Amino acid sequence: MEIGEVIRVSLRALARNKMRTILTMLGIIIGVGAVICTVAIGQGAAKQVQEQIQSLGDNIIFISAGSIKTSGVHLGSEATKSLTAADGQAILQEVPFVKWVSPSVGYSAQIVYGGNNWYTRVNGVNPDYVKIRHWPLAGGSMFSKMDDDDAADICILGQTVVKNLFSPSEDPVGKTVRISNLPFRVIGVLATKGSSPFGGDEDDVILMPYTTVQKKLSGISWIQFMMLSADSQDDIQPAEDQISAILRQRHHLRPTEDDDFIIRSPTDFMQAQTHASNVMTVLLASIASVSLLVGGIGIMNIMLVSVTERTREIGVRMAIGATESDVQRQFLSEAMVLSLLGGLVGIVLGIFGSIAVSDLFQWATLVSPASIIIAAAFSAGVGIFFGYYPAKRAAQLDPIEALRYE
Numbered sequence: 001m002e003i004g005e006v007i008r009v010s011l012r013a014l015a016r017n018k019m020r021t022i023l024t025m026l027g028i029i030i031g032v033g034a035v036i037c038t039v040a041i042g043q044g045a046a047k048q049v050q051e052q053i054q055s056l057g058d059n060i061i062f063i064s065a066g067s068i069k070t071s072g073v074h075l076g077s078e079a080t081k082s083l084t085a086a087d088g089q090a091i092l093q094e095v096p097f098v099k100w101v102s103p104s105v106g107y108s109a110q111i112v113y114g115g116n117n118w119y120t121r122v123n124g125v126n127p128d129y130v131k132i133r134h135w136p137l138a139g140g141s142m143f144s145k146m147d148d149d150d151a152a153d154i155c156i157l158g159q160t161v162v163k164n165l166f167s168p169s170e171d172p173v174g175k176t177v178r179i180s181n182l183p184f185r186v187i188g189v190l191a192t193k194g195s196s197p198f199g200g201d202e203d204d205v206i207l208m209p210y211t212t213v214q215k216k217l218s219g220i221s222w223i224q225f226m227m228l229s230a231d232s233q234d235d236i237q238p239a240e241d242q243i244s245a246i247l248r249q250r251h252h253l254r255p256t257e258d259d260d261f262i263i264r265s266p267t268d269f270m271q272a273q274t275h276a277s278n279v280m281t282v283l284l285a286s287i288a289s290v291s292l293l294v295g296g297i298g299i300m301n302i303m304l305v306s307v308t309e310r311t312r313e314i315g316v317r318m319a320i321g322a323t324e325s326d327v328q329r330q331f332l333s334e335a336m337v338l339s340l341l342g343g344l345v346g347i348v349l350g351i352f353g354s355i356a357v358s359d360l361f362q363w364a365t366l367v368s369p370a371s372i373i374i375a376a377a378f379s380a381g382v383g384i385f386f387g388y389y390p391a392k393r394a395a396q397l398d399p400i401e402a403l404r405y406e
Contacts, residue, residue: 010334013306024302025342027295028382032346032375033353035285035292039371040354042281044364059233060132061098061240063087063247064225066260080260081222082251085210088226090250095242097235102129103223105213111161111206112178118164122155122179122206124213125227130190132229140173140188143209151211155179156188160204180217184208236265292378295342296386299335303390307331311397318399328395335387336380343379347372 014021065080088101105124110117123129126148130137143154157165157172166172172186193202214220228243230236240263247261307314314327351372354365 010330010337013310013334014337020302021338024298025295025338025345027291027298028339028342028379029295029346029349031289031291031293031295032343032379033349035289035375035378036347036350036367036371037353037357037365038284038287039281040350040365040367041357041363042278042284043366043368043371044354044358046278046281047366048364059230059236060266061228061230061236061243062225062262062264062266063228063243064262064264065222066258066262081220082260083223083226083247084221085223085226087247087250088223088228091228091243091246094246095239097230097239097242098228099231100128100132100229102126102132102227103210104129104225104227105210105218105220105223106225107213107217109180109217111165113165113175116165118161120158120161120204120206122208122213122217124210124217125207126210128229129207129227132227133193135193136191138189138191139171140186142188148209148211150209151215152209153182153184153212153216154187154208155184156190156207157186158190158203158205158207159192160201161206162189179206182216240265289378292382296339296382299338299383300386300390302338303331303335303387304393306334307390307394307397310394314394314397315399315401318397324395327397328391331391331394332384332387335391336383339379339383339387340376343376346379347375350375 063083065083085103088103091098092101102125107122107124108119109122110119127142127145129135130142137156138159140156142156143152146152147154155177157177162172165177166175172189175186176183177186178184190203190205190207195201210223214223228239230239244259244263248259251260253260317327318324351367354367357363358365
């Protein structure tokens with residue numbers, strides 16, 4: 001019997017008991033839909049984490065001042081004063097994997113314009129900072145290296161600062177604001193960045209040359225941290241190794257001494273978050289796949305009932321020339337049609353369920369083609385696995401005994 005004829009006969013047999021067929025498929029429908037929906041939620045969460053990390057910048061590496069030990073007491077991070085802008089220049093020249101470096105000095109202050117004021121953080125950086133962060137300007141221009149060298153009294157405002165100091169119709173560029181009672185001319189406004197992966201407001205910031213912050217605000221000669229950009233994600237680890245060697249050499253650290261700096265990369269955080277998300281996705285999908293197993297057991301149960309009900313039919317078919325393989329293929333195809341139909345409906349249900357979850361709970365979801373293919377293959381596998389025994393049992397019936405069956 002041709003495969004097309006087998007499927008046609010299978011559909012006709014299943015149509016005899018429509019309600020039973022629908023109830024049998026229900027377990028597969030729920031199982032496939034649940035698997036697709038849970039995987040979509042997990043993959044959406046993983047993608048969201050990756051996007052948030054990537055929003056920090058272009059293959060970023062952070063270097064911050066480290067800890068020192070005095071009289072047996074560790075003073076914590078950023079306690080050392082050995083990190084300098086010259087270290088950044090040395091890294092840029094000697095590490096081929098690094099393309100941009102920005103020294104950074106942080107400071108918090110009250111900014112005043114007219115009758116308005118706002119307390120915010122001031123980041124002293126160099127012109128490469130906006131390249132590393134992929135942070136365009138909404139207006140004005142970025143300061144230059146010459147401004148860094150001259151410790152110019154200029155600044156660039158984030159959107160949150162602009163909203164709290166200026167009226168909506170007022171252009172901040174060209175205006176003069178006061179920070180710690182010192183006048184600074186606004187030369188640019190940053191584009192909206194939004195929240196950071198850690199929940200902070202990225203737009204609540206002021207940028208100015210790091211030398212300006214060092215000399216006129218914080219009164220320090222060292223830098224607190226620096227931000228670097230590697231050529232690619234694969235270059236981050238070798239870059240970190242070379243950076244560590246260069247800084248230890250420049251800071252004259254003996255082999256027995258601890259680093260007086262800390263090197264970090266958001267990639268480490270992203271990998272940890274992605275791994276946790278993947279583990280949770282597998283766990284949820286495993287729980288959801290139990291429904292598929294229950295659906296498979298339901299298929300086996302109904303097929304066994306069908307074999308019993310159609311024993312005489314099987315005997316007649318064998319009497320007119322059907323072989324054991326024909327009978328086995330017939331019942332196996334019915335089980336597969338049940339599971340595949342349930343799988344198709346489950347896929348549609350899973351996709352719409354993912355969309356509904358995203359709309360109702362504002363969760364990021366991502367339905368990937370791979371999850372659909374895996375769910376469809378799994379549902380077909382359930383049909384074959386749980387349909388094999390009833391089909392084998394039908395094929396092994398004695399034709400004479402089957403014809404006598406009432």
